[in-house]
Amino acid sequence: MTIDRLTTPALLLEESVFNRNRAAMTEILQDSTLKLRPHYKSHKCAAIAKMQIADGAAGMTCAKLSEAEDLADCGIEDILIANQITDPWKIRRGAQLAGDCRLTVCMDDPANIDAWEKAAGEAGTMVHCLVEYEIGMRRCGVGTTEEVLALAARLAACPHLIFDGIQAYAGHISHMEDPAERAGLTAENSIKLRLLLDRLMEAGLPARTLSGGSTGTAQLKAAEGLYTELQAGSYLFMDATYRTLDLPFGNALTVLSTVVSAKPGLVVVDAGVKSCGVDQGMPLPLGITAEEIVASEEHFQLHRPDRIPSVGEKIRLIPGHCCSTVNLYDKIYVVDGEKVVDRIAVTARGCCR
Numbered sequence: 001m002t003i004d005r006l007t008t009p010a011l012l013l014e015e016s017v018f019n020r021n022r023a024a025m026t027e028i029l030q031d032s033t034l035k036l037r038p039h040y041k042s043h044k045c046a047a048i049a050k051m052q053i054a055d056g057a058a059g060m061t062c063a064k065l066s067e068a069e070d071l072a073d074c075g076i077e078d079i080l081i082a083n084q085i086t087d088p089w090k091i092r093r094g095a096q097l098a099g100d101c102r103l104t105v106c107m108d109d110p111a112n113i114d115a116w117e118k119a120a121g122e123a124g125t126m127v128h129c130l131v132e133y134e135i136g137m138r139r140c141g142v143g144t145t146e147e148v149l150a151l152a153a154r155l156a157a158c159p160h161l162i163f164d165g166i167q168a169y170a171g172h173i174s175h176m177e178d179p180a181e182r183a184g185l186t187a188e189n190s191i192k193l194r195l196l197l198d199r200l201m202e203a204g205l206p207a208r209t210l211s212g213g214s215t216g217t218a219q220l221k222a223a224e225g226l227y228t229e230l231q232a233g234s235y236l237f238m239d240a241t242y243r244t245l246d247l248p249f250g251n252a253l254t255v256l257s258t259v260v261s262a263k264p265g266l267v268v269v270d271a272g273v274k275s276c277g278v279d280q281g282m283p284l285p286l287g288i289t290a291e292e293i294v295a296s297e298e299h300f301q302l303h304r305p306d307r308i309p310s311v312g313e314k315i316r317l318i319p320g321h322c323c324s325t326v327n328l329y330d331k332i333y334v335v336d337g338e339k340v341v342d343r344i345a346v347t348a349r350g351c352c353r
């Protein structure tokens with residue numbers, strides 16, 4: 001079947017580029033002590049998680065308990081929820097899930113540690129824990145060495161929790177276009193992290209794991225040899241936002257759309273924010289250039305295009321953000337150019353709880 005037979009909007013994955021991205025990540029990590037623990041949120045497909053494990057990933061990262069359940073359900077044995085879980089019923093469920101896989105969660109609060117210890121005790125499981133260190137993104141985590149030491153000591157004293165180490169995710173650096181700025185800030189953070197790891201060691205609380213990093217910092221993290229796990233997600237599919245960086249990954253993911261209106265100065269396609277994530281920016285249309293793109297629910301308006309296509313023409317759009325786009329589809333068509341060669345289920349679509 002060819003892609004012109006698909007009902008649009010449809011999500012397409014160019015198989016050759018996808019496979020090159022897998023190989024490029026393997027190459028980045030081959031001489032490094034850094035292990036890949038890829039982020040599930042970027043594709044949400046159990047079948048792709050299995051491929052990543054087969055490619056050598058140490059386990060999977062995910063954002064949500066429901067994503068962790070989906071991963072465990074397909075046999076993934078080592079799962080990190082790179083977030084704090086604070087809702088009482090989710091803690092109970094997470095503690096049970098730790099009986100089905102090696103589950104790691106992030107902590108930044110003493111009362112949350114106590115709640116997990118109680119739930120793991122009741123479930124009769126052991127839960128691995130990372131203390132989250134706030135390294136400049138201003139999201140979760142504690143910002144001082146003293147706070148990290150106190151949380152690590154509290155974890156070490158819990159019979160059902162295991163202090164594994166630190167999560168330090170510097171998401172504010174990932175998309176910096178200037179490679180020197182990205183490298184400089186990564187190096188500054190590494191100085192802070194080395195001091196933190198030394199203090200933990202001196203306190204008798206060695207961190208076996210240092211987890212974080214992204215597509216944009218993968219090469220830097222592999223070269224510096226400080227982190228033990230890389231949580232990169234977008235590298236497999238890529239998007240219009242990451243495209244502007246000098247990275248060894250290509251755009252494998254596109255949204256196939258159809259032109260529904262074409263007038264001088266304005267072309268409209270049948271994909272909009274309900275089929276293409278715009279939280280990091282507008283999509284990049286292929287084969288047509290527009291001076292401005294305006295998004296509405298079911299349309300992208302391409303203003304002042306360099307050509308006027310016919311109504312009905314198919315246009316591929318590189319999404320502004322791959323992760324939020326994938327969550328809008330039940331399936332991804334794997335393609336070789338114009339030919340559909342496979343279909344992958346987005347098993348964790350909507351798993352945002």
Ligand SMILES: Cc1ncc(COP(=O)(O)O)c(C=O)c1O
Nearest residue numbers: 039082169214215231232233234
């Ligand atoms: C905690 C965490 N780790 C890793 C990533 C993966 O980043 P990327 O998709 O940029 O590789 C993200 C992305 O938001 C994240 O929030």
